[in-house]
Amino acid sequence: xxxxxxxxxxxxxxxxxxxxxxxxxxxxxxxxxxxxxxxxxxxxxxxxxxxxxxxxxxxxxxxxxxxxxxxxxxxxxxxxxxxxxxxxxxxxxxxxxxxxxxxxxxxxxxxxxxxxxxx
Amino acid sequence: xxxxxxxxxxxxxxxxxxxxxxxxxxxxxxxxxxxxxxxxxxxxxxxxxxxxxxxxxxxxxxxxxxxxxxxxxxxxxxxxxxxxxxxxxxxxxxxxxxxxxxxxxxxxx
Numbered sequence: 001x002x003x004x005x006x007x008x009x010x011x012x013x014x015x016x017x018x019x020x021x022x023x024x025x026x027x028x029x030x031x032x033x034x035x036x037x038x039x040x041x042x043x044x045x046x047x048x049x050x051x052x053x054x055x056x057x058x059x060x061x062x063x064x065x066x067x068x069x070x071x072x073x074x075x076x077x078x079x080x081x082x083x084x085x086x087x088x089x090x091x092x093x094x095x096x097x098x099x100x101x102x103x104x105x106x107x108x109x110x111x112x113x114x115x116x117x118x119x
Numbered sequence: 120x121x122x123x124x125x126x127x128x129x130x131x132x133x134x135x136x137x138x139x140x141x142x143x144x145x146x147x148x149x150x151x152x153x154x155x156x157x158x159x160x161x162x163x164x165x166x167x168x169x170x171x172x173x174x175x176x177x178x179x180x181x182x183x184x185x186x187x188x189x190x191x192x193x194x195x196x197x198x199x200x201x202x203x204x205x206x207x208x209x210x211x212x213x214x215x216x217x218x219x220x221x222x223x224x225x226x227x228x
Contacts, residue, residue: 035217037165044122044222045157045165045208059215062120095164104212105155105170112164 002026004034004096004110011116012086019082020113022096029077030054033099035106036070036081040092050099051079086117123148123209123220130226136197139223141209142190149190153212156185156194160205168207169194201227 007021022034036048049060053072060070072079079096094113097106124142131137141148141156148154156169167176169185172192182197192211196203204227209220 037219044206045159045210045219046122047210047217047219050217061216061218097165100170103155103170104153104217105167105210106157106165107167107170107176109164109166 002098002108004098004108006094006096006110006113009114009116011118013119014086014088014117016086016117017082017084018086018115019080020094020115022079022081022110024077024079024098027098030074032101033104034072034079035097035099036068036079037095037097037106038064038092039095039112045095048081048094053077053079086115088117088119090115091117120213120216120218123211123218125207125209125220125223127221128224128226130228131199132228133199133201135199136195137199137225138196139194139207139209139225141192141194141211141220143192143211143213143218144190147211147213147218148187148192151212152187154185154187154192155210156183157208157210158203158205159208165208196225199227203227 033050035050038046048064051058053074069082096110098108100107157165159165172187173185184195
């Protein structure tokens, strides 16, 4: 069974750093792109970027380039999303999702990680 | 890279059919047959309903169908049911990136 399991909810202060994770299982982790999607409270889905764990090829949305870093450790089938200096506006639910082979559609999703940034 | 344009809300009565549009540009929807649609109930994880414009994943009702003309993709739902009430998002391949629509709130009257 394909599963993406994300790390738990985080409460951070502005200026702090954070790295959240997404562990894949039940499929070949290195053969599918993993995307990250932001959903701010009461708002829609926003595509942040993707990584191909097989070779760590990474693409970012222009809106998020330089704001976050996407990485992966294929040895433990885990993708990451990290911030070096959080802002209150980073408060959101973050989802990881697997792209189906050759489709660019997200067929499996993680359960989401709620990040709250507040002083 | 701007979000794809969707109507903020659409409504219909049980049993009726509705269509949700998703308008992009020649750089995304218009150039690729890689449009997907997602259903999201409040507080839940998005669910893939349509991929590659018109294909349905296993387990998705045949009441859901997708199409595309030019820069606009559409999701049609026939025989509306109460459980169809949710937010729906389109997503398109855009070269090296992807872009979501702003989302449509489907209200079943």
